[in-house]
Amino acid sequence: MNVGSVNIGSMLRRGILGALLLYLLTPIALTLVYSFAKNWSTLLPDGYTLEAWGKLFGDPIFWQSTGRSLIMAASAVALSIFFLVPTLFAITLYAPKLASLLEFFSLWPFVFPGVILAVGLIQIFSNPPLAISGTPWLLIPAVTVVVMPFAYRAVSNAFESINVRELAEAGRSLGSSDLQILAWVIFPSVLPGVLSGGVLALSAAFGEFSLAQLIVGSAWQTLPYYQYLTNSQDGHRSAAISVLAFGIAWGLGTLALQLGRGSRTVTAV
Amino acid sequence: MTVTMPASATQSSSQPVAITCTALSKFYGGKPAVQDVHLEVKPGELLSLLGPSGCGKTTTLRCVAGFEIPDAGSIHIGAQDVTKVPAENRKVGMVFQNYALFPNLSVAGNVGFGLRVAGWNKQKLEARVGELLEIVGLVGYDKRNVTTLSGGQRQRVALARALAPNPRVLLLDEPLSALDAKIRVELRTELRRLQLTLGVTTLLVTHDQEEAMSMSDRVVVMNQGRIEQIGTPRDLYATPATPFVASFVGEMNTVTLEPVGNSSFKVSGQTVTLPNLEVGRYGVRPEAITLEPNPSQGLRGVVELVTYLGADQQVILRVGGDTWIARVPNDLVFTRGQTVGLEIAAGAWLRLS
Numbered sequence: 001m002n003v004g005s006v007n008i009g010s011m012l013r014r015g016i017l018g019a020l021l022l023y024l025l026t027p028i029a030l031t032l033v034y035s036f037a038k039n040w041s042t043l044l045p046d047g048y049t050l051e052a053w054g055k056l057f058g059d060p061i062f063w064q065s066t067g068r069s070l071i072m073a074a075s076a077v078a079l080s081i082f083f084l085v086p087t088l089f090a091i092t093l094y095a096p097k098l099a100s101l102l103e104f105f106s107l108w109p110f111v112f113p114g115v116i117l118a119v120g121l122i123q124i125f126s127n128p129p130l131a132i133s134g135t136p137w138l139l140i141p142a143v144t145v146v147v148m149p150f151a152y153r154a155v156s157n158a159f160e161s162i163n164v165r166e167l168a169e170a171g172r173s174l175g176s177s178d179l180q181i182l183a184w185v186i187f188p189s190v191l192p193g194v195l196s197g198g199v200l201a202l203s204a205a206f207g208e209f210s211l212a213q214l215i216v217g218s219a220w221q222t223l224p225y226y227q228y229l230t231n232s233q234d235g236h237r238s239a240a241i242s243v244l245a246f247g248i249a250w251g252l253g254t255l256a257l258q259l260g261r262g263s264r265t266v267t268a269v
Numbered sequence: 270m271t272v273t274m275p276a277s278a279t280q281s282s283s284q285p286v287a288i289t290c291t292a293l294s295k296f297y298g299g300k301p302a303v304q305d306v307h308l309e310v311k312p313g314e315l316l317s318l319l320g321p322s323g324c325g326k327t328t329t330l331r332c333v334a335g336f337e338i339p340d341a342g343s344i345h346i347g348a349q350d351v352t353k354v355p356a357e358n359r360k361v362g363m364v365f366q367n368y369a370l371f372p373n374l375s376v377a378g379n380v381g382f383g384l385r386v387a388g389w390n391k392q393k394l395e396a397r398v399g400e401l402l403e404i405v406g407l408v409g410y411d412k413r414n415v416t417t418l419s420g421g422q423r424q425r426v427a428l429a430r431a432l433a434p435n436p437r438v439l440l441l442d443e444p445l446s447a448l449d450a451k452i453r454v455e456l457r458t459e460l461r462r463l464q465l466t467l468g469v470t471t472l473l474v475t476h477d478q479e480e481a482m483s484m485s486d487r488v489v490v491m492n493q494g495r496i497e498q499i500g501t502p503r504d505l506y507a508t509p510a511t512p513f514v515a516s517f518v519g520e521m522n523t524v525t526l527e528p529v530g531n532s533s534f535k536v537s538g539q540t541v542t543l544p545n546l547e548v549g550r551y552g553v554r555p556e557a558i559t560l561e562p563n564p565s566q567g568l569r570g571v572v573e574l575v576t577y578l579g580a581d582q583q584v585i586l587r588v589g590g591d592t593w594i595a596r597v598p599n600d601l602v603f604t605r606g607q608t609v610g611l612e613i614a615a616g617a618w619l620r621l622s
């Protein structure tokens with residue numbers, strides 16, 4: 001029966017979707033409940049309290065770590081965009097054949113774990129003349145490298161929405177140098193798209209733990225490291241941080257979608 | 270929309286200059302895109318490069334603009350040899366098929382871009398931008414985002430942007446090809462009127478023969494990287510130099526006259542008497558043929574298809590093994606399968622090389 005098979009098909013689809021949602025949302029929901037729980041040894045918690053959240057928001061170290069994470073993530077993403085836009089511009093104009101090579105290199109941070117990078121960096125930068133290990137001055141560049149694959153995608157997608165080569169030619173015929181075109185046309189044109197794609201990079205940088213732990217650790221504590229320390233003292237507060245981090249990621253994702261919508265209307269033909 | 274000219278715009282700041290290409294060649298991966306091209310766009314003239322897609326028109330134009338360096342030959346703008354001068358120093362205005370407007374800038378920002386680069390002060394710049402918006406009929410659009418404009422409006426902005434810094438010459442690469450048919454024809458007239466008023470030397474690339482014929486002082490017909498013929502639209506139509514030009518510019522029946530003897534020739538499998546002609550390839554324009562319903566002598570054909578075209582009609586005929594096209598007045602009615610005579614005046618046989 002045709003009708004019957006459609007019904008079974010849609011039921012199956014709904015069932016799978018439901019199961020998936022349950023699978024994804026249950027841990028978050030339980031974490032949320034746990035962050036409010038008093039004591040949870042039986043099926044349901046003994047009672048509910050705002051204690052964990054209160055302690056978290058009352059802790060100046062928490063605010064400091066969050067601020068540092070934000071600064072670090074924003075700097076890393078800004079740096080990667082700052083490097084990638086001119087690089088892609090130059091490659092598009094002068095050496096389009098190298099584009100695939102650049103894309104290949106941009107994926108390296110996915111292939112090699114951050115630990116390798118961190119250990120290497122610590123060895124090099126622990127001694128003079130550049131003894132910056134243990135400081136954000138080493139952490140931020142390292143995170144910049146790690147978020148490069150995300151940032152590369154964002155920039156390269158934004159570049160595809162405009163005809164860089166033709167815009168550059170139009171500019172040249174008007175007497176402008178390639179640098180002027182980059183600064184006055186290409187950069188402002190791709191920025192909305194880059195920012196929308198860059199939110200993913202921001203999220204990845206914000207949650208970066210292994211580099212932060214190895215390079216700076218407690219010397220310049222970021223939010224993931226703060227949570228790591230909290231976890232051993234107070235599971236409820238740690239759960240609260242998880243929920244908070246999820247909320248931030250959710251907010252960033254929504255922001256990305258909105259920016260993306262904005263950039264599409266700007267570049268639409 | 271009509272072109273309105275502010276008084277100051279009609280006087281271009283400098284005398285128009287010529288563009289001269291000498292023995293220009295450009296290869297891509299060993300394959301010639303442009304080969305041994307010699308051409309001169311005279312001061313104030315509009316010259317079109319016409320030819321099928323891939324024949325090297327854009328490559329030639331890009332060499333003049335400075336986006337490509339030719340592999341051989343030289344380019345002069347006026348007296349200056351610009352062959353190796355970078356594009357940004359050539360002072361040429363360029364208009365692209367897909368407008369290439371700066372998406373982050375307003376209409377005024379686009380039009381004023383070249384002036385901003387040249388360091389014009391704000392007051393002069395704004396005055397000049399206003400003048401150009403008036404010329405292209407976009408007064409009041411200064412602050413509009415270019416992405417909200419129609420195709421025709423965008424191309425006007427692109428034209429204004431190219432003209433703003435008073436370029437020595439104007440280069441147009443298929444400027445109307447991305448537009449709707451109606452806008453295209455409108456803008457064609459407007460562009461030509463503007464070019465005549467400003468007197469700016471213009472090189473136009475197009476694959477549309479109607480566009481080239483209607484807009485140009487002279488047309489260069491290109492084929493496979495080489496020039497087939499240079500001439501006024503009238504010359505090209507009346508005396509095409511090669512079979513290619515004959516068939517590319519307007520419609521043309523092309524045939525070979527084979528010898529039979531005594532001013533008699535074999536044409537499309539039939540023997541006809543044609544005094545004053547020689548053996549060789551000839552072309553006959555469809556409108557140069559008269560169809561005779563009761564033929565007595567000469568070429569005969571069978572009507573295959575009649576297309577009513579309003580002002581006249583097109584008749585497709587089978588003559589021996591060939592297909593002929595005739596364009597005749599509407600007063601006679603022809604039916605499919607009917608045998609008719611094709612009468613062609615002696616002067617209508619165009620010798621093709």
Ligand SMILES: Nc1ncnc2c1ncn2[C@@H]1O[C@H](COP(=O)(O)OP(=O)(O)O)[C@@H](O)[C@H]1O
Nearest residue numbers: 297301302320321322323324325326327328329
């Ligand atoms: N950048 C390029 N690389 C390789 N081949 C090219 C390039 N530009 C043009 N060509 C080739 O050169 C020939 C002429 O191209 P073009 O000048 O664009 O033709 P048109 O403008 O008349 O359509 C074509 O065969 C085209 O494929």
Ligand SMILES: [Mg+2]
Nearest residue numbers: 323326327328
């Ligand atoms: Mg072309």
